[in-house]
Amino acid sequence: xxxxxxxxxxxxxxxxxxxxxxxxxxxxxxxxxxxxxxxxxxxxxxxxxxxxxxxxxxxxxxxxxxxxxxxxxxxxxxxxxxxxxxxxxxxxxxxxxxxxxxxxxxxxxxxxxxxxxxxxxxxxxxxxxxxxxxxxxxxxxxxxxxxxxxxxxxxxxxxxxxxxxxxxxxxxxxxxxxxxxxxxxxxxxxxxxxxxxxxxxxxxxxxxxxxxxxxxxxxxxxxxxxxxxxxxxxxxxxxxxxxxxxxxxxxxxxxxxxxxxxxxxxxxxxxxxxxxxxxxxxxxxxxxxxxxxxxxxxxxxxxxxxxxxxxxxxxxxxxxxxxxxxxxxxxxxxxxxxxxxxxxxxxxxxxxxxxxxxxxxxxxxxxxxxxxxxxxxxxxxxxxxxxxxxxxxxxxxxxxxxxxxxxxxxxxxxxxxxxxxxxxxxxxxxxxxxxxxxxxxxxxxxxxxxxxxxxxxxxxxxxxxxxxxxxxxxxxxxxxxxxxxxxxxxxxxxxxxxxxxxxxxxxxxxxxxxxxxxxxxxxxxxxxxxxxxxxxxxxxxxxxxxxxxxxxxxxxxxxxxxxxxxxxxxxxxxxxxxxxxxxxxxxxxxxxxxxxxxxxxxxxxxxxxxxxxxxxxxxxxxxxxxxxxxxxxxxxxxxxxxx
Numbered sequence: 001x002x003x004x005x006x007x008x009x010x011x012x013x014x015x016x017x018x019x020x021x022x023x024x025x026x027x028x029x030x031x032x033x034x035x036x037x038x039x040x041x042x043x044x045x046x047x048x049x050x051x052x053x054x055x056x057x058x059x060x061x062x063x064x065x066x067x068x069x070x071x072x073x074x075x076x077x078x079x080x081x082x083x084x085x086x087x088x089x090x091x092x093x094x095x096x097x098x099x100x101x102x103x104x105x106x107x108x109x110x111x112x113x114x115x116x117x118x119x120x121x122x123x124x125x126x127x128x129x130x131x132x133x134x135x136x137x138x139x140x141x142x143x144x145x146x147x148x149x150x151x152x153x154x155x156x157x158x159x160x161x162x163x164x165x166x167x168x169x170x171x172x173x174x175x176x177x178x179x180x181x182x183x184x185x186x187x188x189x190x191x192x193x194x195x196x197x198x199x200x201x202x203x204x205x206x207x208x209x210x211x212x213x214x215x216x217x218x219x220x221x222x223x224x225x226x227x228x229x230x231x232x233x234x235x236x237x238x239x240x241x242x243x244x245x246x247x248x249x250x251x252x253x254x255x256x257x258x259x260x261x262x263x264x265x266x267x268x269x270x271x272x273x274x275x276x277x278x279x280x281x282x283x284x285x286x287x288x289x290x291x292x293x294x295x296x297x298x299x300x301x302x303x304x305x306x307x308x309x310x311x312x313x314x315x316x317x318x319x320x321x322x323x324x325x326x327x328x329x330x331x332x333x334x335x336x337x338x339x340x341x342x343x344x345x346x347x348x349x350x351x352x353x354x355x356x357x358x359x360x361x362x363x364x365x366x367x368x369x370x371x372x373x374x375x376x377x378x379x380x381x382x383x384x385x386x387x388x389x390x391x392x393x394x395x396x397x398x399x400x401x402x403x404x405x406x407x408x409x410x411x412x413x414x415x416x417x418x419x420x421x422x423x424x425x426x427x428x429x430x431x432x433x434x435x436x437x438x439x440x441x442x443x444x445x446x447x448x449x450x451x452x453x454x455x456x457x458x459x460x461x462x463x464x465x466x467x468x469x470x471x472x473x474x475x476x477x478x479x480x481x482x483x484x485x486x487x488x489x490x491x492x493x494x495x496x497x498x499x500x501x502x503x504x505x506x507x508x509x510x511x512x513x514x515x516x517x518x519x520x521x522x523x524x525x526x527x528x529x530x531x532x533x534x535x536x537x538x539x540x541x542x543x544x545x546x547x548x549x550x551x552x553x554x555x556x557x558x559x560x561x562x563x564x565x566x567x568x569x570x571x572x573x574x575x576x577x578x579x580x581x582x583x584x585x586x587x588x589x590x591x592x593x594x595x596x597x598x599x600x601x602x603x604x605x606x607x608x609x610x611x612x613x614x615x616x617x618x619x620x621x622x623x624x625x626x627x628x629x630x631x632x633x634x635x636x637x638x639x640x641x642x643x
Contacts, residue, residue: 007630007639015642020631026127027620027627031612034125034573036190037061038408040548041568042530043223044194045555046202046255050565050584052211054554056087058188059568059579060597065121065188070114082114089181093174108173112164115180116146122187123147125573133216134186136179142167143179186216193405195530195550196223196414196474198397200246201557206259209393220401223414223531224467224474227448231463232384233394234451237377238319238464240384241312248305250557251285253296260390262383264304268296270376271303274359280306282355282486286557310360311377313483317367319461325430326465332367333483339363344488351488398452403445403473404518408571408614409525411518413441416476416501416531423500423510425517428471430462437517441473476501476531502532511546522546526576528569536563540578545603552580559583568597573610576603 014020039059044051057063063083070079085092097104123131135143142163149160167173192215199205212218222230228246231239244267247256256262280302287298296304317332337344340363342356360370369377384390404413417437418426425436435443444466451459466472468480477496484493504510505527512522527547534540540549550569553562568579579599611617633639 004633004638006626007633010626010630011639011641014627014630017631017634017641020627020634024624024627024631027624030127031610031617031620033127033611035408035609035611035614035616036125037188037570037572038191038193039189039568039570040193040195040412040528040550041554041566042195042414043197043533043551043553043555043558043566044202044205044208045197045200045225045557046205046208046252047554047556047584048202048204048207048211050554050581051208053087053584054566054568054581054597055189055192055211055215056185057083057597058185059570059581060599061570062086062118062122062184062188064599065118069117069121082111082118085111085177086115086118086181086184089178093177097174105168105173108177109164109168111177112146112167112173112180115177115184119143119180119184119187120147122184126187126190131183131187134183136175136182139172139176139179142176143183189215190217191407192218193407193412193528194218194220195412195528196221197225197530197551198223199229200225200243201250201252201555203252204255204259206255206389206393209396213393213396218400219405219407219412220397221405221412221414221530222397222401222403222448222474224472226397226401227463227466227474229390230394230397230448230452231460231467233390234448234460234463235381235455235457236319236451236460236463237381238312238315239467240381241308241315241377242467244308244380245305245312248301248308249283249285251287251296251298251301253301260384260387262380262387262390266376266379267304267307268300270372271307272300274372275303275306275357278303278306278357282306283309309482309486310358311369311373314361314367314369314373315377316464319464321367323461323465326469328465328469331468331479331483334361334366337363337366346484346488346493349490351490351493353487354489355487394452398449403441403448406518406520409520410528410571411515411520411525412528413473414530415472415474416499416505416529417441417514417517418471418473418476419500419504419510421500423504423513426471430465431458437514444473474531498532505529505547506542508543508546511543515546533558533562534567535561540567541602548578548602550578554581556583570599573605573608575601575605578602 014023041051041054066079066083096107100107131147132140132144145163146160150156151160167176192212194212198208198220220226228239228242232243244256247253253264257264280299283302283305285298285301285305313334317334320326320328320332333344336346337353339358339361342353343350344353360373362368404411418428418440420426427434427436428440430443447459447462448466450456451463466474468475470478476499479496481494481496511527514527515522515525529547529549530551532549533551533553534549540552542549548569550567552564552567553559554566559565565581565583567581570577570579577599579597581597611620630639634641
């Protein structure tokens with residue numbers, strides 16, 4: 001028997017024998033339902049339009065459901081249109097009303113009937129309670145009745161028809177269609193896993209987070225770009241300047257100024273004043289997306305880019321000097337520049353600097369900020385800290401995120417598990433203690449939270465190590481050659497050697513070792529990984545199906561390397577499927593193309609998986625056990641039920 005105090009607490013929620021009995025019946029029945037469909041995305045990098053389309057379309061699954069239901073009764077163009085309505089209901093409703101005002105009500109009636117059939121199909125494996133959680137409360141009664149009405153009974157058919165007729169007369173067909181579409185989207189994706197890197201390079205990471213926060217069941221495995229933003233909000237000025245360096249480098253001003261309301265005017269004024277006569281040739285922005293709300297002259301963007309880069313290198317030098325335990329003193333390159341003759345010596349070789357204009361750098365103390373730079377940094381920091389939208393998004397990433405996650409026999413992490421050339425877990429010494437494998441990730445997870453929630457300065461500094469440290473599991477290279485790429489022509493200095501992990505993860509024995517380290521049975525488990533884009537022609541399935549690399553290049557910055565536009569791994573009750581996406585182009589016609597995804601089964605389950613086969617099933621069984629003891633306590637008179 002559990003502790004009586006525990007049962008007393010449980011009795012607050014289940015105060016009677018009837019309440020406990022009903023709960024046990026419901027939970028036992030739930031165990032026999034098929035498991036929900038899990039979706040795994042990685043390395044979204046601010047590509048909001050492509051990601052939102054993938055999320056709303058279920059990475060092509062919704063279109064497959066439509067084909068299964070209507071393949072013999074609807075033309076393909078009509079199935080395209082129905083799919084487009086589900087993905088973008090408001091836009092398509094407005095277009096249809098404008099183009100066909102006389103037949104709009106008739107079209108709404110047909111569309112509602114079709115959407116109800118699709119919604120019934122995607123809701124079949126859920127409890128009624130779960131379906132209700134995804135409903136728009138304003139239309140809950142109507143949606144409930146439409147989904148549960150038995151079409152085989154003549155009386156029920158009349159009832160169903162009367163509901164729809166009244167909806168049309170009352171003028172609420174459009175919001176009902178929108179509610180149905182949103183419910184279909186919600187039910188198609190039961191669990192959503194983001195394997196890191198929401199931010200940077202793409203135009204609007206903020207819009208991705210707005211979409212994620214609407215979802216009922218989402219988790220995030222932090223990536224190095226996420227850690228950079230998290231570090232900025234935890235007080236790490238180097239991370240903050242790196243966030244701005246990447247944003248100015250990729251012309252991502254909309255997300256900074258419009259998305260998060262960060263005031264870049266002081267930076268612009270400082271850059272114009274200090275670098276106004278500087279061509280800033282090495283700092284011209286990569287324009288992958290045009291700014292919509294805040295277009296900035298490319299030359300001014302280059303000046304801003306150089307300003308934040310120089311400040312970042314100064315602050316990085318200060319941070320690394322504070323932390324010799326990071327072993328990164330070799331990356332303090334600004335101090336190795338000979339400003340008199342415009343050269344830098346690395347590994348015994350002298351290189352000419354491609355840019356020798358450093359008006360704010362004191363050769364005698366190269367890492368010291370000028371008073372103007374210090375004022376700029378602190379002003380930018382205050383702007384970051386006072387962004388309510390950014391604070392809510394970083395809160396969400398912390399609350400729903402972690403360094404890794406173990407769920408349903410899958411191990412999820414963004415980067416790597418640091419390993420030595422001999423195949424052992426590499427040892428990292430931090431804070432006076434040594435860690436490796438799972439213990440290392442647990443320790444870093446704890447420190448990341450201390451940086452944000454406890455305001456611990458040393459932990460905040462550690463966020464920079466997580467961004468680019470040689471043994472950081474989120475980085476996975478021996479060094480980050482940002483400085484060299486800006487200032488040195490010799491491309492041999494750009495070399496970044498990947499961790500042994502990336503040479504070893506094709507080996508099933510290595511994957512088995514990692515899975516066992518995290519308490520999983522290698523015979524029935526997988527590693528799901530992001531971070532390194534899968535190159536064109538490379539197989540994302542590694543080690544005979546034990547590991548999946550699902551960074552396929554949803555970011556435009558990587559699509560020339562990958563040849564595609566990302567992967568989605570889909571885990572339903574029958575199998576594991578890999579969806580491969582071609583580059584997404586926003587729809588410009590009435591029908592949104594829904595054929596830019598191809599899906600293949602990569603592993604079939606030995607039997608259809610039920611909720612009882614999942615981690616959620618284990619939790620339910622534990623709850624059933626506790627409720628059974630509460631029921632016995634009521635019957636034995638240990639506790640008195642409240643009627």
